Amino acid sequence: MPALDELTPAQFCRFLADRAIRRCYFVWHDETETVNSSHPDLEPLGRWLAAERRDFDRHEGVFVQIGESTGALQGAFVHRTCRGQAAGGVRRMRYETVAEYLRDGLRLSRGMTHKNALAGLWWGGGKGVIDPGPGREPDGRGLRPTLYEEYGCFISSLKGCYVTAEDAGTTAEDMAAVFSATRFTTCIPPACGGSGNPSAPTARGVVRGMEAALAHRGQGDLRGKTVVIQGLGEVGSRLIGLLAARGVHRVVGADIRAERIAKLKRAHTEIELDLRVVATDDDSILAEPGDILSPCGVGGTLNSRSIPRIRAGIICGAANNQLEDPDRDDRRLAERGLLFMPDFLVNRMGIVTCADEQAGYINGDPMIEAHLDQQWENGIYRLSLAVLARADESGSTPARIALELAERRSRELHPIFGHRGVEIIRSLIADGWAA
Numbered sequence: 064m065p066a067l068d069e070l071t072p073a074q075f076c077r078f079l080a081d082r083a084i085r086r087c088y089f090v091w092h093d094e095t096e097t098v099n100s101s102h103p104d105l106e107p108l109g110r111w112l113a114a115e116r117r118d119f120d121r122h123e124g125v126f127v128q129i130g131e132s133t134g135a136l137q138g139a140f141v142h143r144t145c146r147g148q149a150a151g152g153v154r155r156m157r158y159e160t161v162a163e164y165l166r167d168g169l170r171l172s173r174g175m176t177h178k179n180a181l182a183g184l185w186w187g188g189g190k191g192v193i194d195p196g197p198g199r200e201p202d203g204r205g206l207r208p209t210l211y212e213e214y215g216c217f218i219s220s221l222k223g224c225y226v227t228a229e230d231a232g233t234t235a236e237d238m239a240a241v242f243s244a245t246r247f248t249t250c251i252p253p254a255c256g257g258s259g260n261p262s263a264p265t266a267r268g269v270v271r272g273m274e275a276a277l278a279h280r281g282q283g284d285l286r287g288k289t290v291v292i293q294g295l296g297e298v299g300s301r302l303i304g305l306l307a308a309r310g311v312h313r314v315v316g317a318d319i320r321a322e323r324i325a326k327l328k329r330a331h332t333e334i335e336l337d338l339r340v341v342a343t344d345d346d347s348i349l350a351e352p353g354d355i356l357s358p359c360g361v362g363g364t365l366n367s368r369s370i371p372r373i374r375a376g377i378i379c380g381a382a383n384n385q386l387e388d389p390d391r392d393d394r395r396l397a398e399r400g401l402l403f404m405p406d407f408l409v410n411r412m413g414i415v416t417c418a419d420e421q422a423g424y425i426n427g428d429p430m431i432e433a434h435l436d437q438q439w440e441n442g443i444y445r446l447s448l449a450v451l452a453r454a455d456e457s458g459s460t461p462a463r464i465a466l467e468l469a470e471r472r473s474r475e476l477h478p479i480f481g482h483r484g485v486e487i488i489r490s491l492i493a494d495g496w497a498a
């Protein structure tokens with residue numbers, strides 16, 4: 064039999080089902096510096112996680128269950144909860160292998176630790192990942208709400224160490240289904256009293272990041288510039304109107320969905336547009352000339368293959384984990400004289416918008432708008448300028464400076480609840496959560 068990490072999610076679900084395992088976990092044990100697995104059969108996967116040092120990075124807990132009715136593989140990744148409950152959205156996507164599934168969850172959840180800490184939110188970092196599982200696509204009538212209700216129950220069972228939200232593959236409607244089964248969620252639809260789709264504020268935040276990058280380089284503002292966007296989904300499509308309003312001369316963009324491109328062409332006649340439909344493996348858009356490249360599709364697009372071809376001087380986009388190899392790719396970009404705005408620094412507005420949602424939601428909330436204010440020192444604009452200046456002074460890269468700051472902040476303890484997340488995890492295990 065192949066190693067557990069090499070199985071497809073469907074094979075892994077069968078492996079668990081054959082052993083009557085519906086829930087399992089992997090938790091970091093500080094004293095022994097090892098990953099403890101809930102079941103002896105899963106110890107090889109625990110060792111695999113521990114060996115993924117950079118991405119695992121002492122995750123406090125990884126929790127997985129097979130959906131009772133849907134058979135979907137549902138996960139909650141809890142990276143670090145010093146600042147509060149682990150918070151981050153739930154992604155629904157198909158993965159080739161268990162390794163890809165786990166790696167994506169780990170990287171995204173670690174990224175949330177850094178994003179939340181940099182934004183100054185009293186939240187730790189976490190992420191949810193759902194793979195639809197053994198050949199069942201939960202888009203059929205009835206199955207999709209069931210999937211998200213199941214996920215809500217799963218989140219409730221974790222007793223608040225992780226608070227979920229919307230992410231790629233999940234809609235506001237899905238969040239309503241999650242909310243029907245748990246209070247540990249944000250991004251619920253406005254009709255349920257929440258903030259809804261976070262993409263509009265995220266796009267506004269990315270624009271602030273672009274403005275900071277231009278100011279840092281002495282290139283003025285966005286007027287007359289050309290912006291190249293990869294991925295014209297929820298965030299990328301909203302960038303077009305915002306950029307047009309700021310006097311951007313031309314937007315070049317690519318997406319794999321033809322109907323989206325056609326719709327955007329019809330909607331935006333106020334700006335010069337060059338939008339293309341591309342194949343999934345076609346990343347030629349990254350090599351387009353322009354002032355700013357904005358990756359707004361999937362992660363990992365900045366890598367040893369793409370970096371030598373990039374022609375825009377500034378890179379600033381919404382996609383999470385744009386650097387395929389964060390230990391190397393920021394240096395590669397800097398060596399080419401390209402200014403990379405770390406994604407976890409500029410794409411915070413989605414999580415900021417829902418951060419205080421559990422305390423009620425106000426349209427135009429000043430506590431949210433402050434993050435877009437060019438005067439506030441912890442807003443995206445001024446914090447970006449500070450990070451860029453520090454990178455220049457120290458000869459380091461913006462990604463490393465932002466990461467150092469985020470790491471420091473992420474270890475600050477929540478002023479009221481302390482490190483309650485790990486206490487919750489300990490109690491889950493003591494109470495036989497996976498039994």
Ligand code: NAD
Nearest residue numbers: 261262265294296297298318319343359360381382383413
């Ligand atoms: P989305 O799924 O709505 O949009 C992504 C778009 O990229 C889709 O239209 C998809 O067709 C396109 N795409 C996928 N592969 C592509 C390829 N190879 N070439 C060109 N286009 C491709 O997602 P979104 O909500 O717009 O988010 C975009 C990115 O930003 C994601 O990585 C997401 O995790 C991140 N992000 C989003 C938010 C938010 O508020 N929505 C917040 C923070 C981070």
